[in-house]
Amino acid sequence: MKWVVLMSNPISIPKEDLNYTSGKLPVHSDPNPEAKPLPKVTIDGKAYEFKPGDTIMQVAERYRLHEDIPRYCYHPGMPIAGTCRMCTVEVEKAPKLMTSCSTPAGDGMVVHTRSEKVLKSRNGVMDFLLTNHPLDCPVCDKAGECELQDYTFEYGPQESNFKEEKRVYESATTKKLSDKITLNMNRCVHCERCVRFTDDVTKTNDLVMVNRGWHKELTVTDEKVGLVNDYQGCLTDFCPVGALTMNDFRFEKRVWFLDKMPSLCDGCSKGCNIEVHHDKEVVQRYVPIFNEKVNNHWMCDEGRLSYHTYADANRIVSPLLPDTASGRLSSTNWETAATIVNARVKSASKVLVVVGTDATNEEAMLIKGHFSARAELKYHSGFGENKALDHLLRQSDKTPNTKGVAAIGLAPMQATDVNGKDLVVVFRQGRAQIPKVEGQDVILVGVYAREEIDALKASNVRIQAVLPSLATIEKEGSFTNCDGITQSFNAAVAHRGKALALPKILAALVGDKH
Amino acid sequence: MMYNNEHFEPVITPNVSKPGCETIDFYMQNEEGYKALEKALKMKPAEVVDEVKKSNLRGRGGAGFPTGMKWSFMPPNPVDANGNVKPKYLVCNADEGEPGTFKDRLIFTKTPHRMIEGMIIGGHAIGSNKGFVYVRGEWHKEIRLMQKALDDAYAKGFLGKNILGSGFNFDLVIYKGAGAYICGEETALLNSLEGKRGEPRLKPPFPAQVGAYGMPSCVNNVETFAAVPYIIQKGWEKYAKMGPERSGGTRLICVSGHVNKPGVYELPMNLSINDIIELAGGVKGGKLKAVIPGGASAPMLRADECGVLTDYDSLAKAGTMAGSGGLIVMNDTVSIPEATYTLLKFYEHESCGQCSQCREGSHWLARMFKRILDGGGTQEDLDYIAKICANMAGQTICAFADAVTGPALSSVRKFRSEFEELITKGGLHGIGRTESVSHEMGGAHV
Incomplete structure (x- = not known):
């Protein structure tokens, strides 16, 4: 199985500023002496090669100098606005300071990102932005990951001469734009990333600025409908201040308590790269991390909120066996469960193994290795043929690894496959649907919620055991997404219940020890 | 009146005080109306641009950019990525909103055909077949008058298909703004014209490359267009001679504030601010204290600085600007x-x-x-x-x-x-x- 991991596209461990750099890499001139060398721009005394057409900001991103250039309105995934005036740099021979986000780099251009003139200008911008920004950082949910805070620390004036009344948007101090997003307009710095996001990325146009100048206010296009796009969580990712916050995370945790581990979203077959933010192994949120080939800077709300499945209080995290007298499922220890299921699998004459398409490539191989000699193997997602649900990321197949599981030589399960079998072992570790099995004994392995088990019991499914395994964020492995890209990941958080990794469960199921 | 300028004659306003001066018949009978168009259509576009260039006509909207040069920036044969020919647009900026400026309004109400003729010549010069007149939304009466003027010009065949048998087509459309000062900035105007928020665009690209609806566009002020027929008809030398070097022709100066005879004056640019105040009947109700020489955006001048000439370069040298020609006079009762x-x-x-x-x-x-x-x-x-x-x-x-x-x-x-x-x-x-x-x-x- 290891080969899959080695040959996959491992998701990167991101740098500090998650959303603000593109995947641009350094470029090098063709070593062939006859080839035309790439143009060079000098940034802070060092010459850098760049691709013709790059802006100064993009050159800085290529060489990871982006931290020297602060920005509000610029975002690598959106069109350039050039309005916040924070990213200005000094270009020799240019009469004015230039916005690095919009100024194309030129051959021989000499750029200073931290000259006195530049620092003075940035200080001025901060002075203006802070005049009307409420200084309520202690109770602001963005504190700790706020660009206004960071840039004030780095560039801002330490005091202000602003003696006038601050601007207050009476009607938009805590305004629910949808069930996911809350707006506090008083904190807005009018960078309009959010407006450009809905205009150019989601193309839903559901956010607009109304009024002009000092009164400029962000609002939803249709107040009756609110926000309608499926990527609302992204608004809070790139909102530089605490203006747009996600209801799901709002006031749940101070961000400096969060540990951040990269992983993959298993909410659909796209496999968006994410960072799992957790405090003491309790997941607080998912945020997307940049991957040009997969999800760019974005992820959908469905995936973003899918962590609730694993943090659910009703998730079954201890093996369950039916009580011999009443038939009720009750919690037991792994030794007892292992002995009983091992005997049951060995005594079965015809076994069907259903591999959910939310198993990792490695797990699928392992299941195949353990069962191919003694059972019929099929895979099952329950979502049918995958279709893209929009122009961005969302897919109709809500399982992450259909392509990967199919690639190891399994066929999709048909309804008739259960005929003639006396035992069905179901592996389901994410969002694959539980196959319909009536009349056969069933052993369930994976991630289940109590409601699901109750529903199966109610429809008289003969559950012989429930064996909880680890969820995606709790284990390592690799998924092959709908575009055929295989991505590997490590465990982001430790499992806090009694669920076991699949190899151990498999050993218990079909091992010879028992 | 003493202009100290033997070459000077009114270019735009010779007859604005006469009754009926806004009609097409008056314009054609008394002001050689649309004769310049006839002449221009017989010239090559490049010749027209050259004529305007040599006349030293500079943009009358505020920035004072040489008009001929602006026209020459228009790409001759623009094509898009698929090789289709892109249309070019000519836009008239009639979003006159600078406090203290009311000259374009005079042209709209008194001599609209001069501007229309200038636009048609401009369209011929840059190779555009469609023009927009972007008018500030508050000008209800002016829009009506301009629409009437356009209808008359269409009826006489100066607008529309095959103008004067030359094979040149040109259409003009009035677009009403929604009342924002910033839409007088040319790229904000283009955004507004497209129905977007009136916010200035990041430059480059300049409108000559990406303008209205993404097409090459040229935006000029009302007064600039109104000066074009004269230049074509009488020749660039006559126009250029009226003003100092690099500032050809006449300007409409809107004198307001504490003067005895406020109003629009068409003047050569070799006059000082003091001369203009004198022409406008002198300071009213006290002594001169300060003057804003080019609309509200121009830095003020103290009374002792008012000997400065009113051409673009002299005013720039004095630390202010010619702007849109709005001269606001303040006497010593003003705080x-x-x-x-x-x-x-x-x-x-x-x-x-x-x-x-x-x-x-x-x-x-x-x-x-x-x-x-x-x-x-x-x-x-x-x-x-x-x-x-x-x-x-x-x-x-x-x-x-x-x-x-x-x-x-x-x-x-x-x-x-x-x-x-x-x-x-x-x-x-x-x-x-x-x-x-x-x-x-x-x-x-x-």
């Missing part, structure tokens, strides 16, 4: 801080709000001036005004922020003692000015 506050309220209200400095700074300045007027000012405030202005000027997408700092900075620099008096004596009330005029003068609703 400069109060007058400046009136202007700042206007700018606070009109900033589009996309650039940080302008959005926050225009408001901050207005509030600061208000506080000084109300008696809450300190000496540090005066220094801080200079600091705010330094942080705003030249730092934003368009020139609006510079326009805000024009009156704010010049008033504090040149009339600092008046501010200090307000600060030490407790505001307007303290110096005995209980009735504030600025509140009656309108401006922003805050």
Whole structure:
């Protein structure tokens, strides 16, 4: 199985500023002496090669100098606005300071990102932005990951001469734009990333600025409908201040308590790269991390909120066996469960193994290795043929690894496959649907919620055991997404219940020890 | 009237006081109307551009950019990525909103055909078949008059298909703005024309490459277009001779404020501000104190600086600008801080709000001036005004922020003692000015 991991596209461990750099890499001139060398721009005394057409900001991103250039309105995934005036740099021979986000780099251009003139200008911008920004950082949910805070620390004036009344948007101090997003307009710095996001990325146009100048206010296009796009969580990712916050995370945790581990979203077959933010192994949120080939800077709300499945209080995290007298499922220890299921699998004459398409490539191989000699193997997602649900990321197949599981030589399960079998072992570790099995004994392995088990019991499914395994964020492995890209990941958080990794469960199921 | 200029003759306004001067018949009978068009259509487009270039006609909207050069920037045969020919658009900027400026309105109401003829010639020169007249939304009457003029021009065959049998087609459409000062900035105007928010665009690309609806476009002021027929008809030399080097022709100067005969004057540019005040009947109700020479955005001049000539370069040298030709005269009964506050309220209200400095700074300045007027000012405030202005000027997408700092900075620099008096004596009330005029003068609703 290891080969899959080695040959996959491992998701990167991101740098500090998650959303603000593109995947641009350094470029090098063709070593062939006859080839035309790439143009060079000098940034802070060092010459850098760049691709013709790059802006100064993009050159800085290529060489990871982006931290020297602060920005509000610029975002690598959106069109350039050039309005916040924070990213200005000094270009020799240019009469004015230039916005690095919009100024194309030129051959021989000499750029200073931290000259006195530049620092003075940035200080001025901060002075203006802070005049009307409420200084309520202690109770602001963005504190700790706020660009206004960071840039004030780095560039801002330490005091202000602003003696006038601050601007207050009476009607938009805590305004629910949808069930996911809350707006506090008083904190807005009018960078309009959010407006450009809905205009150019989601193309839903559901956010607009109304009024002009000092009164400029962000609002939803249709107040009756609110926000309608499926990527609302992204608004809070790139909102530089605490203006747009996600209801799901709002006031749940101070961000400096969060540990951040990269992983993959298993909410659909796209496999968006994410960072799992957790405090003491309790997941607080998912945020997307940049991957040009997969999800760019974005992820959908469905995936973003899918962590609730694993943090659910009703998730079954201890093996369950039916009580011999009443038939009720009750919690037991792994030794007892292992002995009983091992005997049951060995005594079965015809076994069907259903591999959910939310198993990792490695797990699928392992299941195949353990069962191919003694059972019929099929895979099952329950979502049918995958279709893209929009122009961005969302897919109709809500399982992450259909392509990967199919690639190891399994066929999709048909309804008739259960005929003639006396035992069905179901592996389901994410969002694959539980196959319909009536009349056969069933052993369930994976991630289940109590409601699901109750529903199966109610429809008289003969559950012989429930064996909880680890969820995606709790284990390592690799998924092959709908575009055929295989991505590997490590465990982001430790499992806090009694669920076991699949190899151990498999050993218990079909091992010879028992 | 003494113009000190033997070459001078009115280019745009020779007959504006005569009854019926706005009709097409009057224009054709008495002013050789549409003769220049006839002549221009027989010339090659490049020749027309060359003629305008040599006439030293400079943009009359405020920036004073040479018109012929602007026309020559238009790409000759633009094609898109698929090889399809792109249309080119000619846009007339009639969003006259600069406080103290009312010259375009005179052209609209008194001699609209001169502008229309200028636009058709301009369309021929840059190879455009479609023009837009972007009119400020408040001009209800003017829009009606202009529509009438367009209809008449269509009826006579000066607009539409195959104009005067030359094979050249040109259509003109009026587009009504929604009442924003910033839409007088050419790229904000283009955004507004497209139905977007009136916010200036990031340049480059300039409108000559990507303008209205993404097509190459050329935006000129009403007065600029109105000067074109004369240049074509009488030749560039006659026009260029009227003004000093690099500033050809005449200008419409809108004299307002404390003068005995306020109004629009068509003047050569070799006159000083003092000469113009004299022409306008002299200062009314007191002695001259200050003059704003080019619309509200131009920095003020003290009375002793008013000997400066009114051509573009002389005014620039004096630290101000010719702007849109709005000459606002203030006598010594005016409190400069109060007058400046009136202007700042206007700018606070009109900033589009996309650039940080302008959005926050225009408001901050207005509030600061208000506080000084109300008696809450300190000496540090005066220094801080200079600091705010330094942080705003030249730092934003368009020139609006510079326009805000024009009156704010010049008033504090040149009339600092008046501010200090307000600060030490407790505001307007303290110096005995209980009735504030600025509140009656309108401006922003805050």
